[in-house]
Amino acid sequence: EVKLVESGGGLVKPGESLRLSCVVSGLIFTDAWVSWVRQAPGKGLEWVGRIVSKRSGGTVEYAAPVKGRFAISRDDSKDTIYLQLSSLKTEDTAVYYCAHHCGGDCFDAFAAWGPGTVVTVSS
């Protein structure tokens, strides 16, 4: 069973930075493609960005609202995906989820999700 666990959330002031972690288990991590998705309080789901496996090129894609401020990376030796949040704004307040992209027939569906970590940006 694929399991994801996020950590690193907290309360920060506008303009500050934070690094979120997503530890993935139950699969060959080096093959994992992972997205970050966020959910503002009482709102719907918003895709933040995706990183693919190094074997697939290790490329990263971002949503426009976070491009240039957020950065996704991976450490295959630690089975961990990171989301570096910089120049934070109040509108970045949300629960941040990491989600594993299904392989095989269910390619690119978000097959497993972590419980989420809360980021609050407030002065």
Add this chain to the structure above:
Amino acid sequence: DIVMTQTPLSSPVTLGQPASISCRSGQSLVHSDGNTYLSWLQQRPGQPPRLLIYKISKRFSGVPDRFSGSGAGTDFTLTISRVEAEDVGVYYCMQATQFPYTFGQGTKLEIK
């Protein structure tokens, strides 16, 4: 960006009765590889989302067969054949055909 529009936004349903949710995309979701990357997710209160359906109509592992998906091109439907109490939550359609991936606004399913 591909805009995903769900209707209705709220759906009160009687237990044991069917329910359906519509999702319309602003442009065709057929990928150049011939697949249509439209999925449906369920989010129960206080929980992360859970994958129900991928590629329009394929049920994910462990999903009850009362859930089914249909559609093509730009119009898609999630149907629950007989609603159970555990189905309460918010349902989202999502497209992964083109970046950025986008979600519908969500449809809240509640019991009458």
